[in-house]
């Protein structure tokens with residue numbers, strides 16, 4: 162059944178990235194082979210697993226391997242595997258599209274990238290897999306047949322705007338990628354990929370650990386037999402021998418002193434589909450009840466899709482060297498989803514399914530150990546290499562903080578390795594331990610304020626008294642901060658306290674005596690206006706009281722000790738959850754002329770309807786000052802305009 166050749170257009174995004182590839186921003190062209198071999202190795206893993214699960218699958222799994230073949234005359238290089246293959250539709254979806262989340266994001270960043278080096282780094286973080294073939298080839302032909310299917314698919318493109326695709330009768334099972342090589346151009350790092358030596362070197366360098374043989378037929382001079390005599394006219398006899406180019410040694414099973422940094426780096430690129438080197442390598446070996454080996458990596462960059470639903474876990478599970486599954490969520494808590502690597506367990510059945518894994522005691526024990534190990538590694542990095550720690554935190558801090566909500570066992574360690582912005586410094590973040598060290602005499606709490614941006618928090622009226630007294634406040638601006646602060650009661654015996662919640666008491670013992678007397682007097686003086694305001698603003702707030710936290714602003718709004726912040730309320734609503742509206746408390750600064758004016762106006766002419774408008778304006782201003790949203794901005798604007806008009 163050979164159908165006609167169909168020509169299709171690449172998606173715009175794909176085309177742009179192809180274009181970048183071809184006019185290569187990426188100098189290391191050797192890596193195309195790593196990508197192809199890596200894809201083949203994945204395809205072999207998948208077939209092995211599928212055949213194991215589905216005994217009726219018509220597929221030959223007796224000699225799973227990868228093959229390189231060169232035709233010097235036509236300058237083609239072929240990479241062939243007898244793996245799972247792809248169906249017609251899969252070729253369109255997987256090869257015809259750059260079907261990756263984050264592609265749009267990548268494009269945006271590429272547009273902003275200043276120079277070639279910056280673009281290269283971006284592409285490096287993103288990876289372009291199969292498309293990297295266009296760095297070295299001006300035409301790529303892919304022939305594939307999915308295991309169990311009758312017909313195959315032929316795909317071809319010269320990396321411009323279109324590709325062709327057709328269904329064909331006779332294709333061997335698996336995938337063959339044929340590259341029509343561009344002419345060698347050493348200056349442009351484009352080497353002769355039809356040369357045996359080059360291919361050997363590249364395979365050894367990037368793909369030595371691949372678990373399947375990577376074979377290549379090599380033409381060698383035939384060994385001479387004893388009685389053979391050579392005459393000048395004889396053309397030398399040659400024989401073809403098949404060499405295996407890789408050692409196939411599982412890297413995680415080798416003692417770490419035997420493995421070079423380069424080998425670890427290349428293995429990382431294979432398991433994580435990354436293009437850049439990892440930040441940290443974590444080899445692990447456990448003997449005893451649960452025997453396993455693991456090789457984990459902390460990447461140097463957060464992937465574009467770290468916060469997207471499609472983001473997949475990064476751990477591959479092996480059982481006694483046999484690949485079982487990738488993206489094994491059961492082996493790592495969600496907040497460590499950026500960690501990549503493999504775990505090879507000795508005592509699991511090859512038959513394990515996701516369902517079994519979820520229940521398995523051994524898997525849970527391994528997960529606990531891996532989690533602890535990753536966290537202690539970050540802690541070690543923190544004490545040994547501040548620069549590196551800052552990279553870890555800037556890339557993954559936001560995700561790690563999710564652990565404060567979910568991982569009770571490791572909360573202490575998580576708090577120790579976290580750092581935050583604070584009023585102590587404009588650019589250096591602080592750890593909680595450093596904060597505690599700087600705490601003033603008599604200060605018993607760790608103060609913080611949550612919100613959307615540092616700028617907004619610094620301008621918030623809640624900061625006034627703290628700034629006046631030189632008290633340090635943590636400025637927490639990640640959405641996850643709103644959540645974890647409510648579930649972490651303390652650090653090092655010091656309670657965490659929001660400066661926008663509850664009452665603040667910053668006075669020393671001596672100051673207290675004075676303040677109490679003054680406060681009593683003010684309370685009496687303001688009693689009338691406060692109770693009137695509480696009634697007038699009852700829709701908006703649950704109480705109006707005098708404040709001890711304001712020095713410059715007339716008013717601010719504070720939450721109950723245990724109430725939700727408006728930001729948290731919004732987050733819950735955005736995620737579709739029903740939450741009741743929490744009314745907060747309006748606090749007034751009794752020394753501010755506006756508040757004092759309102760008090761005397763209320764005492765003199767309590768029935769003036771203009772006063773209620775002033776109350777509304779006062780409340781709205783306090784809301785705006787903390788960066789909040791007005792319920793009815795048009796109404797507020799009208800009140801304000803009328804009031805201003807009257808002053809002119």
Ligand SMILES: Nc1ncnc2c1ncn2[C@@H]1O[C@H](COP(=O)(O)OP(=O)(O)OP(=O)(O)O)[C@@H](O)[C@H]1O
Pocket residue numbers: 196200201204242244245246247255256287288289290291292335336433434435
């Ligand atoms: N040799 C192959 N056999 C079977 N499927 C393949 C093969 N090569 C590629 N594919 C399919 O095409 C998809 C896209 O490949 P591509 O190399 O572009 O990206 P990737 O490997 O998923 O990710 P990355 O770009 O990070 O390497 C693969 O995920 C796989 O499903």
